[in-house]
Amino acid sequence: MAIDMANVDQNTTKSKRQMAIKSAVAAAFTELQSYVMKNEFFQNMDEQNSLEKNLRVYYDMLTHYVSGPVHNKLSQRLESIKTKDATKYTCDLTNYLWKATERVILSIYLFKNPNVSAYDILIQTNEADKSTSEPDVATKWIFLLACFFGHVLNESASVCAQNGIDFGKISSFFAVLDKVAIAASSTENKQLRVLCMDLLRLTLIRVKLNSVPMKYELDENLTIHIIERCRDKVAMVRSHSVTALGYLQGISKMQDDIRDEMIRLANTDPSRHVRMTALDALVMTKDVFELVRNRLRDTDEEVRQTMYQSLCSTTFLITDLPLKERLFILDQGLQDHNTRVIEACENVILKKWLPDCDSDTIKVLRALDIELRPKTAEKVAQLLVRNDANEQRIKQSKGTNPGISSPGIIFLESLRTGNTSAITVEHAYYWRHECEHYSSEMIVNDDGTNECNQRREEHKRLLIPTILDYIEILERLCQADNTNNISAGNLDSSIRPFIALQALHVGHFLDLHDEFGKNKLLVLLRNLLCDFRVDSTLICDLVDLSSRVVGSDSGDRFLQNVMEIIADLCDQRNKQSQENVENEENEFLNEERAQAALRFEELERKLEDVEIESIEFSHIQNEMLGLETLLQDPCILIWLRTLEIIVQMLRIPGLDYLKSMLTEVRSIIVPAIESDVLAIREQGMLCFGLLALLDRHSASQYLGIFWHAIRSEVEDRDIKIICIKSVFDIMLCYPGLKPQYDADLKVNKLDSDSTTTNLDELDINSNTSNFLLELAQYIYHEDPEVQELVVEGFAKLAVFGRVRMVGILAALLDVYFSNTTASSDGTVTESRVPQILAVFFEQLGSRKHTQSTMRSSECLLSFLEEAVGYWIRRWINQNGLKVSNSSNTRQFSGVDPTTLMKFAMHHLDHTDKDKVGSDQKQCAHQNRIGINITIDIIALYSVMGLNSNPTQSSKQVNGSLKELYRCLAVSGGSCVEERSAVLFCGLLREVIKHSTNLVSSIPSFARVVDLERALSESLGCVEELLEADIHKTDLAWAHEQIIERTQQLNDQVQKSHSNHSNKAKKRTNRRATILSEPDSDVSMDGGTSESDCDNTEDTPLSQRRTGSMRKSKDDAKIKIQVNSAGSFQDSDGSLLEYLDSDQSSDDQSA
Template sequence: MDAEWTLTLREVFQDVQLQAVEASGYLRNPSGVAHQRTLVPAVRRLNTLFNDEVKDGKRGVVEEAFVLFLDEIWLAMARVLVAPKVSDVVLLAVASFVGEFLRRTSNKSKELKGKDELRMELLKRLMDATKAEDRAVRLRACHMLQIVVNRLEYIEEELETQLKATMLKRLNDKLTSVRIQSIYGLKNLQNPVEDEEDEVTQELRKLMVSDPSKDVRKAALLNLTVSKKLYQDLLIRIRDASEDVRYAAFRTIGSSMPLEDIPISDRAHLLDQGLQDRAARVRRACEQMVLKKWFPECDSSPVLLLKALDIEQYPEIGSKVSRLLLKHFSEQPRALLEKEGVVEFNALDMMSQNSDAFNAESIFFWREQCYYYQKIDNDPDKAAALVPNVSGFSKMLVATCKAESDVLFIAQQLLEFGHLLDFQDEFGRRNLLDALQKLLREIDTDSQLIKGIMELMAFVYSGSSEQEFIQVVAEVISDMYDPVEVGNQDVSASQQEDSEVSSSQQDTSTEDETTGLSFGPQLRKLSDEDREAAEAKFEELEKHLETLEFDSEEYNKVQAEMVALEALLQDPRVLSWLRCLEIVAQLLKLTSHNLSDPIVDGMSRYILPAIDSDVPALREAGLENLGLFCLLDKRLAERYLIVFWRALNNPEEESEVKHTCVQSILDMAFSFTNLQPHIFGTKLAEDTGDNEEEKDERGNDTESQETSKEGDKSDDRDGDNSGDKDKAEDEDMEKDDEAEPVVGVEKLDLDTIFVGLGQLISVDDVDLQSTIVEGFCRLFMMNRIDNITVLAILLETYFSPKLQKVQKQSEHGFQSRSLQLLSIFFPAFVMATSANCMLLEEAATHLIQKSMEKLQMESDSMLDLGACSKYVMHLLNHNEQEEVAAIQTSRKKRAKMPERRRCAHHNRIGITICLEMLALEKVAAMASIHHDVVISRQKALLKMIAWVEVTLDEQRSAALFKYLLQEITTSCFDSQRGLLRSAEAVLKRTSASYSEQSTEQSEDQTTALEHDQSWAHDLVKEREEVLHKVLLKASADHEKWLKKQEREKKAQRRRNARYVSSGSSDSSDSESDEEGDEEPDTAPARRELSSRRSKTAAVSRMHEKEGEFDARIKQALQADDADEEDEEEWDDEDSESESEGDDESDAEEEDGEEEEGDDDE
């Protein structure tokens, strides 16, 4: 009887498996409705069988039938688990079938009695199967368990706890597929809303962030329940190394995060990364997030979407989104767009109908529409309907530029819009140019608009004549710069006028006293009384601002009033000069003319005096203009390079000025080859000599510019004159130097400049650091620099511990830009040429030697030499590079096979490390050298040499490397057995590799090895002398540190002993008091005090004891302070005695040397 229904149960499972094999719909659509329909007949048959055979009416279930039913179901599942070969569709079908049978929608739903126990027992057996040692069984059990669990819409609390514990253990499984199935099983067991510290969610977050497998990270990302707390971790995954993970990240964010819940900065970051991702499917996922999710949430309005992206702060993102929307509009039929609620946006019509539509977003999208239809879609009809006429545009532009600062962004967009206009209308073109000139002349025009105004003017004049553009701009600059003297009727010659203007600009500090000068027609000068009142008002507002709450309404009001007063108090001449320099800078950027144009050459009269100004803003603008001016001619760059170098080394100079100097120096190095800066000055006894030299140089520079103007007719003649002028300048400088008290002559070369720039790389100023690093990377790739020291500095920067900690340059968890640049630079640099490999080898050698010469080897700022050596050896190992090159050439059939690089970088770097070890061993045997100082260096060298792989491409270096290793194992590490074993292991590995590659040595090789050995011993002696000086000082510092540690320990012990003694004295006093009270009371005393009075006496006695204890504690603390002062005095005496002892020892050594000399005589 039992056999009949058990056979029916087995037939049900067999039918499910057979149907799964015949139709693979399970695998194609595992969670769809079609998949569930295929299981409905089998589930109905199994439920009928359970109801007929296992259920026993109202009494529940038949125990024997229940056990047999459970065993039969488990047997069918176990066969799938342990079978040698099982198709995925079979496992999926069986697991889905069991899950559908055991499913319960809620705790109130009606189901057959006994199913709870059946579900509990089956899941427990599956959970036990996940612990199997066989990886296939463990994987199938996890897979089946997660399918069954995800089918259950309701799980009892006890069962849920057991499932969590089981699957969380599987998250650490060594098999990637097991971890993935466990992640899917934990998807519905998360509860981040009720419990922010949900264990499942935290474990999935860890896997999403740190698991080495991209499939595991992707699975964790897809199954993680996104919340505001986990949103930032999810945001970092859009920069994952795997394309699949990035794609999943955008899909998850687009489906689970509404636009209003994402901060504006994160919206811009998402679009910036997604719309320019290197993978097309990732870019498409980001586009779909914008078009299908964000755009409908903004009521299908481009203006509202742009407003949500804050285009004033992120205009580039706004341009990408606008063009994406316009592309979407052009590809979709108009009827479909109207059905979706999307209507094409005509900003021109909307602004003409409603003045309130004139806002930043509408103007921005208007410009993007015109650009798209003109440049990208090439639809002239739509473009013509949107672009206004030039005259109307001019009026709109002037009105906007003269408005308040809140429409500054609109003015900038209109200036960019001007490049899309049709300038065939000559009348409108002239009106626009006149309006732009007036805007340039007005000081009230915002400085941020100068660039746009100049670019639009250059664009308009590009159709006619660039010379006319330069002449017009020069007239504007001259009118704003030159002072207008009241009553001046004499007009001197042009050369005299230029010299007068230059001399007047050099004496800007004394111009405050002149009363007959007026800079600019738009400026008004305050009277002394008004200026004093304004200054007093400004100070009063500044004090009041400190008492207000930040960003409150009153705070913003007071701050706006302070800004207005500050603008009123500014010197009109300084403002006019700054405006001139801003215009000159844009002219130098936009013009293609060089110094052969006298107007361009005359721009120096506005630039050079600004460098000597006391106003930092003028000085910074002057240096920026001088850097642009020097890019026009190599001789100017060589002449004025000293100006940037001195400003860069001035400790009182502001950081913005130094940043400008660095950028200018790097631009000159990019633009010109073989720069030879002039010999500069001398080291004078007083610092004032530098300023005089700079003035002399600038005076000579103006003379050279005048001669260059006279010689414009003949280029060859001009070059000869300038060369003679340079010689004359050098002779004049030498004469001046002879008249001054000279300490020494110093020459400025490019290597000195580059090393100085390399020393400016610091973590404190990240922007300056990234600028210098990027400049050096470009110079090395352009073969403009081959300085080993600079390359070693870059290598040290890449492994700097401080820089490694600077991981978050923004809220999105990026590394610093310097690390990103260097991670790309070094592999590309080594792959470029073999000469670059030699440079990297020499830089590594230099870095090793300089690291050994540092006083502290175990400080936090010390780089990881082991990691650095591993990276360098990997770069200089050309085997992998040859494999990559072979793959690339195999794809290109006609390309020639790359020649194998025969190099011995590993051998030579290994030789350097061995020489350092031998020198350290000899220094360690000397007196006054602490062993800890030597051992720390030896450990670092052993970590580095472990990555060296000997090669016989250069037999001499390989033989010498092997010999030096043998010397190290025989003569070094006598007291350090652990270090000796490490060295012996390196020697054993090297000898084995050497014997595999080596052939019989000839007599010439033996002779060469002897010469190399003597050369190595000479180098060891040289390094011994250098390291001895360093280690002497390092040992002295280490001894002081040890003494300080010992004194601190002694002071702590004394302090502890004093507290213990004070406590024991208190206890002894109390005991003696008690004994003293007991001695006279040999006979029973008569009770004289009442209970109330005796209690009062006891309390007073307790207070007295507390007072005595407090007094003793104070005495102990005072004694401690006195001891510390004595210790400090003792330390000072020790340091003085040590210094005196050192002086005496030096004197004794000198006396001893003199006596030895006398004896020799």
């Protein structure tokens, strides 16, 4: 009851306030009319534009405004002048409305006096009102002016004519609008600029809706001023400006300027609201899409969603876009982590692309080339199937009761009858996903009836064949000979493997209660696996279907069947080997194969110069396929098939292998890794990788094999990639494992203290650390795929607690902030490394997985803290003092230390983390990083004092000092650890005392001073704390570190001076030699430069790479492989220089 009374009182108060405002408006109108009649400025007005009618229009507008939805907003503005005295409140309100109305009326008739500008009136009215500040008066004036313009332009033609206003004279309002825009947009008051652009936006909306014509001069002026406001520093001003430009697109003559500015804002504006507004306002043509396509990968999810919404209203068809662009749109949208972006992408398919294809799902799939991107095509097919099922359900609910028909049902009927017109790749793909959809759990209607389920069961019965029909279909599709082909071989042989693959997927939805049909299907699957003429791409699905038919509870029976198949294939291989020996004596066959080999090589060379989409390319490829069949060795094919079956068997989880089975499998795998055939070695290494995951002893035994292959200079790139994957899988399953091999690892070992303190608990010994350090060389590898594998592998090892090596984490930080997407030839590649590391560092700093994935109870962020400190010291040694040699040391590729520090501080801040435990809330990573930086700064000052050539050393040190001061200013401080905070504060004071005039002038030094002052205030009695014994002990330790660090840096500077002197001597000697030659025509300027001298001695010759291109029936696209001797050797220097023993063990004692 009390609540109801409160609502009544609130409504009554609101009603009284509305009546008070309406009364004030009426009083203001009367007072305004009296004032205008006495003012000479409004005398002798045209009868057609009588003042009475114009004032009546304005009065109606104002009354509508204060009683409409904007009432609450106006009431809030007037709340500041409301008092307990109702009479005074009404009086103040009347005065306020009178002043605002006067300014609006003056603006309306401004065009009558061209000598007076809008800016002059604005200044005069501001000066006349001494009680109110300039921004408030101008803001209210513009605000009410916008309301008036909106009211006038919203009126229909008949109403305007009735009130004495016609659209022919609305250009006068545009003139006022232009002058107001010029005056108000140049002010420094951001609120005034916002309202000014809001006025333009609202006015142009009405102009476009009512098709109000504008003169070219006004159009050009407005466009120029709006584009100028698009560069405003206030995001809301830019947002209103880009909206106004959007409404000028259809009526302005400056279309190119408007489009270019909107594209610029959509791509480069830092505000997500501005980018969203620009994308929403753009007319999305094909050319515009090519310029803003990267917004599909925008960092903000709402911008990505807006981009997909804009694609729904495009003016071009799906077929107008190249295939690459269609797949790019779907890849980015359907794989997005945000559900709203996924829904927006699905709407593009259903509401734009499907109608473009005449609502034909098969045409949509055909436009996407489902064989090129299987994952994307799978999601599209599932979406289309769900949409088709929903449409049929809607039709049924409306009582239309349509017949059951779908592309999948038509395809199955064509398979039975042999009608090849409907047997296409798209039909088969849709059939598979339709079977998967209707085989899922039944859905009951809301009214409780089972009518929908009955129709669903009927649809399922028509889609999925019986087991005997399925055996007949599968036998026709998979048989190698063409005698049993559908319609006597009318089906294209190039699409038969794909259709057979879809049929094998449908086999998982069969009704297996028929034991006779089940046994018959097992016999067929076994025969297909033993027949080496059956396409090898079907092996994986044949083995999976065999496992499904046998059943999950009959693992022993499945293993027995697979081992029998392997034994049969081994017998075929032995028999085929004997036939090969007999055929070698046949001179006719040998001569025919020799000619075929020569012809194949000739066609392969010719294929490299032919365009892929040409007819000649298809003819050459078909001829090569025929020659390839003739040249194939059946013995090699059988061996390869055996290994592929073993791989698929080992991938099935939950099987209990007998020792005799594994022994037999090893006897087949061991010869495979020593084969001269690349494909055999690849499958052999893959088998070893899967076998190694079965037990720890096998993993330790095979790890040396993988490491030997990775380090080999002659091994193929694909095999090395398989070995890298296997190594990381083994390290994840069995932490602390080391390879068993005899070769010594020649590495620069990290200090034992450079890692965190729980190495024994993680069972990582020194040999394992050395092994991981050598593997970490490939973090900087030139091949993007190799780099992605290694970075992802180490990220997984770190997240799951398998390795905690500070140097490796520092290398991952360096790669994340360096430009690693550019290859050696200058081409830019799309690398997944930044995305992988972004997820990794976010997971590392979340601390949610502390108890589940890490056996150590200490804060995980200390791992990142140590890595940041180590990275900074390596940066000083390599980049800061410029002492490294580019031929043997990996340089930091333009990484900004300040940027890296900001990133690290964001993740090291505990304030935004989830509260896991009280021990983790008392971490002050900022203090420890700051202590290390201050030690480095003081050490650098000491180096400048020790050096005999202070001028030369200061040039090297000052650059490092500036960067370190920036990093120190970013690091901040925390008082949650009082001991480290006191030490940090004391070292900050020493840094400030050591500062030079050059450093003191930089802005970051002032921030360091502010940091010291804020830390001292937070600590309270800082002087007493600094005099404590424990602080003196800590300070003594810090000075020991400073002395040690000074010696290290001084050695680096001396080394730099020595290298510089040697280079100068070489240049002097070379110039002297050139001048001493009497007949020499070479001038001194034409001598070899310093860089040339350095390269001749220090830089090795770049390795030569050769590319081989192979087109075959298994590849849908060209694959360029880089094969070279030593392609995995780091020619630019190894990570071991980056992970050297420079890291001090005392970093962690702080």
